[in-house]
Every structure is written in C-alpha cells, then in structure tokens.
Amino acid sequence: MSFLHIQSSQQLTDETSHSLNSKLNFVQIQSIDLKPYKQKWRLLFTNVPSPKNLESIYYELQGQSIEDCESKEMILLQCILLNMRAPIDLKLNEQQWIHISELMPTHKSPFEWSQICHQFIHQSAYNNPWSESEDKQLLDIILHYQSMRKGNKWSKIARELNEQSLNKNIRTPKQCRERWGNKLDPSINRDEWTDIEDLHLLQLLLQHGRKWAELSIRLSPLTNNKKRTEFSLKHRFKKLISNSNSIDSRQIQGTKYSISSDWNNKEINKLLFKISQLEIQTKQREVENFYYHPLTKQIKLNNLTKIVIIKGRSKVELDLSILFNSTNSELNN
Known part of the structure; x- marks a missing residue:
C-alpha cells in the first residue's frame, strides 16, 4: 500500500x-x-x-x-x-x-x-534567559563530548540538555552552540581590547568581510589563542566605526589591502580611515616603548660620544661616554 x-x-x-x-x-x-x-x-x-x-x-x-x-x-x-x-x-x-x-x-x-x-520555530525560547542550572548542564554535556572526542554534535547536545533540564523551554541546537560560543567556552577572551587587536580586526574585516567565526580564529594567536566571541567582534566593529567621525574623502586607489566585496565605497573609506589612525597610534606606541626601555650592557657608543647644546650665544658639550660608562658599571655591580 x-x-x-x-x-x-x-x-x-x-x-x-x-x-x-x-x-x-x-x-x-x-x-x-x-x-x-x-x-x-x-x-x-x-x-x-x-x-x-x-x-x-x-x-x-x-x-x-x-x-x-x-x-x-x-x-x-x-x-x-x-x-x-x-x-x-x-x-x-x-x-x-x-x-x-x-x-x-x-x-x-x-x-x-x-x-x-x-527547531522549526523562529527564535524558539530566545526570549527566555538561560538559568544557572541550564548553563551548568550544558557545560557538563559539552565537556563530556569533548573528553570522549565526540566533537560538538549540537543536535545531540540539545537533545540531552532538554532531557536533563527541568526547564520547560526547548533549547535548539543553534541556541546551545551560541550559548557555548558567547558565554561558556573557557577559551573566550574577556580582556580589554588593545590598539593592535583593533587594527588587526579592521584589517581582517576589510579583506575578508563579515565572516565573524573565521575572524575569531584568525585573531586568537594575538592573545595566546583566547578567542573573541562573534558577538564581541560585531560590537567592537560597530564601536570603532561609530567613533570614526571623519571620513577620508579621497578616491580608493593604491591601497595595500585586498578588499572584500561585502563593503560599499562609503564603508571602505570608513574602514581605511580608521585603520590609518590605528596604524599611526600603534607606531607611536612602539616609538614610546623604545625610548622607555631600560639601559643594558648591550648599548654601544659610536665615535660621536659628545652632544652639543647651544642656547643663545653659549655652548655646552656633554661627554656621553661618562654617562654610559657609569651606567654600565652600576649594572655590572
């Protein structure tokens, strides 16, 4: 039949x-x-x-x-x-x-x-916050799967969570994956953003577009493999661009970066302008760090050991060898 x-x-x-x-x-x-x-x-x-x-x-x-x-x-x-x-x-x-x-x-x-x-219902249970017990159960299930080298089988993980949980909400595989990626994963990077990290984020965005999961992986080597969440990347991008009040009005020509087709000309100009600002800031920071490094034995003087200071009609010569020799002697002691 x-x-x-x-x-x-x-x-x-x-x-x-x-x-x-x-x-x-x-x-x-x-x-x-x-x-x-x-x-x-x-x-x-x-x-x-x-x-x-x-x-x-x-x-x-x-x-x-x-x-x-x-x-x-x-x-x-x-x-x-x-x-x-x-x-x-x-x-x-x-x-x-x-x-x-x-x-x-x-x-x-x-x-x-x-x-x-x-799972077929859009935004299923999304308006219901996760409880502490749900978080703990989900974390335990995922860590168990990882210890057994089963990978993250989100459909099976969601099924186990719903069987164990006393919560009436049905959690979908997508919800479980997002909860892990944005909240529970121990490798999440929650440190303050640095200029170097901001610069690399915008450079990668310009070249690869809004591929948030991929960007998270590409940025992780900067912070000892601690990953930024997709949500934090989106939030940081919006903040950086919104703070960029000035927009470079020049034609987009001769840039050293490849540019993703995700962006329109206005967005490209904003990204390039903010990138140029961050490049200047990070280079200036490198210069400042250089001058504040402590003197060490490795410092060597060339033949020009004197500095001349001229003020009005007076001239003063300082013998730099005295300064460096005394510093090195102190370091040796």
Whole structure:
C-alpha cells in the first residue's frame, strides 16, 4: 500500500481528513496556506513537494542512516505537521506526538520528535534567559563530548540538555552552540581590547568581510589563542566605526589591502580611515616603548660620544661616554 493517501478533495471523508489519520493526505497539504507557516517556521521548501517526491523520501529514509538523509527527514516531518494542521506554536498533545512517531520511517521517541519540531520555530525560547542550572548542564554535556572526542554534535547536545533540564523551554541546537560560543567556552577572551587587536580586526574585516567565526580564529594567536566571541567582534566593529567621525574623502586607489566585496565605497573609506589612525597610534606606541626601555650592557657608543647644546650665544658639550660608562658599571655591580 502506498504511504501517501492521495485522493481528490471530493473524496475526502471524516476518517481520512482526521489529524490522526495514519496516511499522509497530499491533497490536504496542498490546500493549506503556507504563508503563516513561512512567517513563523523555518520551512525547508517553498512549495509542498510532489506526491512522488514525498513517497521517494519516505522509502529512502527507511534504508539509510539519519546522517545521510537528515534534510529529507526534516522535509517529511514538516509535511506531516502540515497534514495534521499542527498549530504554529507546535503545542500538540501526547497522542499527536505518538502519531508523528508512528508515521516517521526513522525511529525516535515522541519526546525526541517534539524537540526536533520545535527547531522549526523562529527564535524558539530566545526570549527566555538561560538559568544557572541550564548553563551548568550544558557545560557538563559539552565537556563530556569533548573528553570522549565526540566533537560538538549540537543536535545531540540539545537533545540531552532538554532531557536533563527541568526547564520547560526547548533549547535548539543553534541556541546551545551560541550559548557555548558567547558565554561558556573557557577559551573566550574577556580582556580589554588593545590598539593592535583593533587594527588587526579592521584589517581582517576589510579583506575578508563579515565572516565573524573565521575572524575569531584568525585573531586568537594575538592573545595566546583566547578567542573573541562573534558577538564581541560585531560590537567592537560597530564601536570603532561609530567613533570614526571623519571620513577620508579621497578616491580608493593604491591601497595595500585586498578588499572584500561585502563593503560599499562609503564603508571602505570608513574602514581605511580608521585603520590609518590605528596604524599611526600603534607606531607611536612602539616609538614610546623604545625610548622607555631600560639601559643594558648591550648599548654601544659610536665615535660621536659628545652632544652639543647651544642656547643663545653659549655652548655646552656633554661627554656621553661618562654617562654610559657609569651606567654600565652600576649594572655590572
């Protein structure tokens, strides 16, 4: 028997149109207005797949692992939800989750399907702050995965967290990844920004564009491999540019940097102007640091050991060898 229950709208009966009907009714899905779902869900298709494609997906999932067909599984799951006319907030009763579990060709518990489905909702639970217990549970799970060299499998980590947590909020894999990357990761760099770091950030932005995750990695060698979060990079960039009141109005010509196509001319001018300011500041800082280095034995004098000071008609000669010889003697003692 075909998995799909396909019939004309005139042939629909109360039994076949019921939300717990054991067959997926393609005609019923086609009649649903997708517009409200597109606004609230992350739908994986613009138009409902054809009956042939859905049936093909169903039988493919029976014979392949979830790693091979995860996107197809999500497409089929969304179609089942539409067929059930699931509410947009996905608040289904226990029997409905059981029904979904029975319909899906891949084996998961009703609770697992409920967690997966909540990933479809935009900003799911984002307005609910993380609790201390959630943070601790998430940190423990991630550190355990790392110690077992399992990597960060965010879908599995989120599933474990939701099973352990007493919080009613369903945390999505994306939320778990962002919480780790912006808050819990021990390698996060929380030190004050330096001019050198600011300069490198803007140079990298100019050349590579807004690739925040990549920029975080590229900047980490400057601070002993401690990483800036993506959020802190975005915030720092906005602050640096907003503080740049003057904009270089010259034509963009002869710059030593390659420039990403992410930027328009106005943004490029702002970046180049701020970079030039930071280059001057960092070079000046290097000069200041040079003059304040303590004298050491390695200092050598050339033949010009005298300095002449002229003030008005008077002239004073200072023998520098006396100063340096006395300094070196003190260092030797």
